[in-house]
Amino acid sequence: MSLQRARASRCDAWAFSPAELAARGLSASGEHVFAALQRPWRWSDSGPELSPRLLGELAELGCELPRIAARHGSADGASKLLLALPGPGGAEAHIELVHMPRAVRNARVTLCVSSQVGCALGCTFCATAQLGLERQLTAGEIVAQVLVALRALGPRHPGELTLVFMGMGEPLHNLAAVAKAIAILTNPAGLGLAPRRITVSTAGLVPQLERLAQLPQRPMLAVSLNATSDSLRSELRPINRRYPLAELRAALERYPCRPRERITIEYVLLAGMNDGIEDAQRLADFCAPFPHLINLIPFNGHARSAFQAPGEPTIEAFARALLQRRSCLVTVRRSRGGDIAGACGQLAGAPAGQRRLAVLS
Numbered sequence: 097m098s099l100q101r102a103r104a105s106r107c108d109a110w111a112f113s114p115a116e117l118a119a120r121g122l123s124a125s126g127e128h129v130f131a132a133l134q135r136p137w138r139w140s141d142s143g144p145e146l147s148p149r150l151l152g153e154l155a156e157l158g159c160e161l162p163r164i165a166a167r168h169g170s171a172d173g174a175s176k177l178l179l180a181l182p183g184p185g186g187a188e189a190h191i192e193l194v195h196m197p198r199a200v201r202n203a204r205v206t207l208c209v210s211s212q213v214g215c216a217l218g219c220t221f222c223a224t225a226q227l228g229l230e231r232q233l234t235a236g237e238i239v240a241q242v243l244v245a246l247r248a249l250g251p252r253h254p255g256e257l258t259l260v261f262m263g264m265g266e267p268l269h270n271l272a273a274v275a276k277a278i279a280i281l282t283n284p285a286g287l288g289l290a291p292r293r294i295t296v297s298t299a300g301l302v303p304q305l306e307r308l309a310q311l312p313q314r315p316m317l318a319v320s321l322n323a324t325s326d327s328l329r330s331e332l333r334p335i336n337r338r339y340p341l342a343e344l345r346a347a348l349e350r351y352p353c354r355p356r357e358r359i360t361i362e363y364v365l366l367a368g369m370n371d372g373i374e375d376a377q378r379l380a381d382f383c384a385p386f387p388h389l390i391n392l393i394p395f396n397g398h399a400r401s402a403f404q405a406p407g408e409p410t411i412e413a414f415a416r417a418l419l420q421r422r423s424c425l426v427t428v429r430r431s432r433g434g435d436i437a438g439a440c441g442q443l444a445g446a447p448a449g450q451r452r453l454a455v456l457s
């Protein structure tokens with residue numbers, strides 16, 4: 097079979113499975129090429145170790161890598177990469193991802209990745225919403241962003257990696273590409289990530305939850321809730337007008353959690369908005385019908401935001417009220433990379449000079 101010359105994306109080949117590569121008539125086996133592409137710690141300085149002929153064949157399929165346009169390191173060990181995605185006619189789109197070692201110089205790493213350039217959901221506390229949806233990332237671009245980050249910053253072994261789809265965009269709004277990327281990233285011939293090491297975080301796109309549940313390589317689910325009344329949630333997250341809390345909770349009750357699996361409920365604490373004791377009690381009640389873990393996230397302030405994080409005593413009182421109401425599992429997320437605007441809520445996805453602040457799902 098001859099090489100396919102028409103291509104939709106300049107990164108498509110990164111999301112081809114061994115069988116899909118084989119079907120393109122390359123001059124080596126699909127398994128061989130897939131392993132060379134998907135194991136970045138084995139790349140040479142110039143990229144995957146493949147013959148010039150194979151690299152030429154892959155170039156025809158769309159095998160460019162995102163360019164690291166900027167890199168910022170935080171005092172706490174986190175790093176933020178600004179990636180320029182190749183586009184038609186030399187036009188580039190920008191996304192950011194954050195690389196968070198568990199501790200300074202620790203090999204275990206969480207990568208926070210993006211699924212879209214911009215976002216369509218219009219959450220009122222989020223500057224990404226002001227961008228609107230510039231475009232969806234392709235599966236190849238999602239895979240390539242992970243490989244570029246691993247190549248640049250590690251870890252050197254996939255067993256030390258956790259992926260969270262909590263960067264720019266709403267992953268369930270681009271579920272086909274996210275699902276395809278997950279299938280590639282979990283393929284044992286490549287990175288072989290365990291699906292449980294991948295978390296997809298949604299603002300609450302109810303119909304897509306069912307589709308997510310049916311994925312063969314189903315990741316862990318996180319839902320960014322942020323409010324416990326429809327009036328406040330609709331104000332913060334307009335998607336709540338379409339899928340109000342009762343509908344969302346019913347979908348989470350139906351969600352087929354595996355043994356010992358819990359749905360993570362993320363709750364960004366906004367001073368004076370959603371941080372009262374009654375909010376905590378309603379939050380505990382909302383979560384009661386399904387296996388869950390509540391992750392409290394004090395808001396990461398930024399220059400354009402009118403919102404603020406509550407003080408430590410309020411955060412502690414909120415967590416205590418949750419625990420008193422029900423026996424919940426509660427964690428408080430201490431964001432990483434705040435000094436490089438890489439903490440949750442601070443990603444920009446634009447080159448310096450065009451920077452716009454973003455709050456993440």
Ligand code: SF4
Nearest residue numbers: 215219222265456457
């Ligand atoms: S908070 Fe998340 S879902 Fe909402 S607009 Fe921002 S990126 Fe999109």
